[in-house]
Amino acid sequence: MLSKRIIPCLDIKEGRVVKGVKFLGLRDAGDPVEVARAYDQQGADELVFLDITASFENRKTLVELVEKIASNIFMPFTVGGGIGEIQDIRNLLNAGAEKVSLNTQAVKFPELISAAAKRFGSQCIVVAIDAKKQIDHWEVFINGGRTPTGINAEVWAEKVARLGAGEILLTSMDCDGTKDGYDLELTQAITQKINIPVIASGGAGCLEDFYNVFAKANADAALAASLFHYQELSIKQVKSYLKERGVAVRLT
Template sequence: MLKKRIIPCLDIMNGRTVKGINFVGIKDAGDPIELAKKYVQEGADELVFLDITATIENRTTLLQLVERIASEINIPFTVGGGINTVEDVSNLLNAGADKVSVNSSAVKNPSLITDIATTFGSQCLVVAIDTKFEADEWKVFVHGGRTPTELTTVQWAQQVEALGAGEILLTSMNNDGTKGGFALDITNQVSTAINIPVIASGGAGTKKHFTEVFEQTKATGALAASIFHYGEIPIPELKEYLHTKNVAVRLT
């Protein structure tokens, strides 16, 4: 049976790990290199690094920091933020990233998805979708959740799969940082509408929330930030709990 993945996320601003609630109220959460090393030791399955202001500040991702983190870890490492070209992807892979995550640039230029997948393979391309429920439907947002689009979430997920994406990182803006649980409805809708892996993100607050997202949706991974950064739920403890609930995970 395919093991479910537990994935910490490092949201980076000015070289530091930060965390907010509903994409605002950002506060410091620690040194990204030390956190990355800790997560490897605790048995995280993968690590995601998102330079959350790169797109807004119109710059590329922090390559030197990516290199430093990559040199310290030995688990799959996804990097996103400010990726607009195939060259940007090449630079990140050369710096040590295993996968790249595109969001706003993919919405602006969907052919970028195909260009990256054709050049480097679908296996290294994650399309991040920030989604928000308002006016009775889930819509896609860009620019770090600041800008709404007319795209509906399930249709966009299907489109990015068709264009060559290998995986989707689905973040509910409504649930982000609330610790009230994952958005099971949209996660289930997206994960059943496509055939590529979906990582659920936004809202993890208890161990039970992870059980719910794996039992009630087809998500293959669950991502969280603050509960891991602040030591509220240690990863080994979470995995042992999931194991007792018959969720297939890689135990450390």
């Protein structure tokens, strides 16, 4: 049976993990390889690296970083942040990333999704959607949540699936950072609409939040950052809890 995935997310700036990851036993908490290795040992199913500098000059650093991670850790990972060109995608995939995540550029140039899916296959094209609740719908925001687009998130999700995206990384801007749980309503609305996997993101605070997003909102994967970085919960704890409650997870 296909397992529900638990995915830690790491912010990367100039090739280093930022926002601090406070694991015990890490020689260097800013080294993405060290952090990836620690999460690998904890039983993470995948990793997401988001490059928050995402400048042109930074591309080379990012590709080198991906190469370094892939040389050391034999698990799937996704890289996102500022990706706008087919050549960027090619370089990152060749360097060993399993998937790339598109966001702002996909909204501005939706044909990037179809071109990338056709060239590299849907399975490696993730579209990240940052959504915020409005009166009667959720609106898509771009540029790291700074710019509203007027686009309905449900409509956009359907469109990206149609264009060939293989997965959606869905972040609730309303829940992000609150630790009050994933946005079940939003996640459910999107998973009902489309037939590709959805990673829920934003709001994880306790064990039950993970159960709810899988059992009640039909997410395929749950992403969390600070919760894992600060060891408020370990991945093992989350997975043992989910297994007890009857959710299919991979125990290592």
